[in-house]
Amino acid sequence: MVAPLPYSLIATDLDGTLLRADDTLSDRSLAALARAGRAGARHLVVTGRPAPRVRPLLDDLGSTGLSVCGQGAQVYDAGAHRLLWSVTLDRELAETALGKIEAEVGQVYAAVDQDGVDGLTLVEPGYLMPHPTLPALRVGRRDDLWCAPISKVLLRHHTLSDDELAATARAVVGSLATVTMSGPGTVELQPCGVTKATGLALAADHLGLSPEQAIAFGDMPNDIPMFDWAAYGVAMANAHPELKAVADRITLSNEDDGIAVVLEGLFP
Numbered sequence: 001m002v003a004p005l006p007y008s009l010i011a012t013d014l015d016g017t018l019l020r021a022d023d024t025l026s027d028r029s030l031a032a033l034a035r036a037g038r039a040g041a042r043h044l045v046v047t048g049r050p051a052p053r054v055r056p057l058l059d060d061l062g063s064t065g066l067s068v069c070g071q072g073a074q075v076y077d078a079g080a081h082r083l084l085w086s087v088t089l090d091r092e093l094a095e096t097a098l099g100k101i102e103a104e105v106g107q108v109y110a111a112v113d114q115d116g117v118d119g120l121t122l123v124e125p126g127y128l129m130p131h132p133t134l135p136a137l138r139v140g141r142r143d144d145l146w147c148a149p150i151s152k153v154l155l156r157h158h159t160l161s162d163d164e165l166a167a168t169a170r171a172v173v174g175s176l177a178t179v180t181m182s183g184p185g186t187v188e189l190q191p192c193g194v195t196k197a198t199g200l201a202l203a204a205d206h207l208g209l210s211p212e213q214a215i216a217f218g219d220m221p222n223d224i225p226m227f228d229w230a231a232y233g234v235a236m237a238n239a240h241p242e243l244k245a246v247a248d249r250i251t252l253s254n255e256d257d258g259i260a261v262v263l264e265g266l267f268p
Contacts, residue, residue: 005040006266008213011068011200011226014047014057015131015183016219016254017236023133025060032260033061036267044068044203046196046216046226048182050113050121050151051076051083053134066206070113071180071190071222072199073151075206081117085202088115088149089191093176095146097189098153100172105165111136111154112145119148127156130185152190153177162187166221180222181240188222197225215266217251217259218243234262 010033012018018029033043045067047054051074054067064079075085094112102108109127114120121136122145123129129136139145145153157165166181169189173179177189204210216223216230219239227233227246235247236258244250251258 005213007215007232008041009204009207009209009215009230010036010041010043010263011046011214011216011230012043012259013196013218013220013223013226014045014049014054016238017217017223018045018254018259019057020255023057023131025057026257026260028257028260030061032257032263032267036263039267041267042207042209044200046072046200048152048180048186048188048196048222049134050074050119051117052119053121055081066203068196068199068203070151070199071178071182071188072194072196072225073190074115075199075203076117083117084206085199086115086151087191087194088151089153089177089189091146091150093192094150094153094189097169097173097176098155100176101155101165101169104168104172105157105160107158108165109156109158110142110145112150113152113154115149115151119151122147127154128185130156130183152188155187155189156185182220182222195225196222197229200226200229215262217262219254234258 048071051069058078111123111127123136124142166187169179180188214230215232216226217234219236221242233247234249235244237253
């Protein structure tokens, strides 16, 4: 009799979790994921990055299946190079939300991820990309950010910490958008009710998998909904305290192959 898989679904964040600081994947992590795959487990990338910024990494993983992108706003089929599902953030709601935030904290600097498999990342004057390796197009003024449908808005403030900016945004935005914090310098507004968990649930349902079969790995507060959805949540050693507080386990850091350490024990 074949023993049941410990987990049939492995959901991993990218930045600060599966990826090292230089945006690369370690050989050990790749080998651990490959071993789990040979045992029958499915690996889903669940990331804040939009689909166009994920494709090269999926190529490195040899993945032609599904991934959850844009903080859950997109379910991307890498093999078919198409979005199975996507939701956009209404321009008027985004502008109203930005206005409410700036009324509280003064000027913020914004960027947007456009919807679609070939969408661009646009940044207004003054916005600094937290990941300088990711391509972005600088525009002349804020109004230029809305030239096409968007999946989310990224915010930065010149003096407030990410935690302070996120807390203020949550307090004033209300139901206009979902506020997330996904990494250093990355506070985001996305469609109301959309989280990594909503996107992961859609992708898992498409694959015929359930939360009870899932283990999730992450490092930031935007991974909390994913941990709530999955049967087991593993935070990295470098994770934000809010995520560590709800994790079932804390592993080594992303630089020390924390995901591989866990998967090697589950899929020897």
